[in-house]
Amino acid sequence: MTRLNLLATSTVWTIVFLFLLVVSAGAKEGKLYKRTMEEYVVPDVTLLDQEGQEVHLKSYLDSEKVIVLDFIYGTCTTICPVLSVSFAHLQKKLGEARDTVRLVSISIDPDNDTPELMKEHLQKYGAQPGWDAFTGKRDNIIEVLTAFDAYVTNKMNHYPLTILRAPGETQWVRLYGLLSASDLRKEYQQLMKK
DSSP states (O other): OOHHHHHHHHHHHHHHHHHHHHHHHHHTTTOSSEEEEEEOOOOOOEEEOTTSOEEEHHHHHSSSSEEEEEEEOTTOOSHHHHHHHHHHHHHHHHGGGGGGEEEEEEESOTTTOOHHHHHHHHHHTTOOTTEEEEBOOHHHHHHHHHHTTOOOSSGGGOOOEEEEEOTTOSEEEEEESOOOHHHHHHHHHHHHHO
16 A cells, blocks of 8 residues: 555544544534534634635634634645635525635645645635634744644644634634535524524
8 A cells, every 4th residue: 555545544543433432422412523612722824815816814703793613624625624614605605694704724734835835725615704714924823733733743633623702702612513505594593693
């Protein structure tokens, strides 16, 4: 077996293992993901959006809009497409309320994810205004990943994670696992009821 085949097999088994872990943890609640409430301190770093424009993350997330955040990389073929399909579905279902939400996808592979690649990723999923994808300097990305307890040393070992926050709130809803598009929408609706 070649090294590439071993890596692919290892990745598949890691995803299967993580999925089973999430299923077993979520089965108690009737969900396939784990939901917790967390407090995060957003680092004051500068990232680049899909247009190559600098964005001060702390200011960007300190918004009067709902924040829905995930971590992806542009060439991912496993978890990231599922996360992005859920974002696209949520954005579509929001309709006019779309303007009250900021969808944010942050690269976990800044060495390869250029603004152009992030823009292509958004286009691939039919992203509308209000869904931005950020990349940046490796140190800044690591600081963000660490702040949101999402850092992994190898992008192939990343896990499905979606984080939401209502305007003016200090607590974030952390959703660990592969959410269906309808689960993400329900979590958004539950967040808005508070």
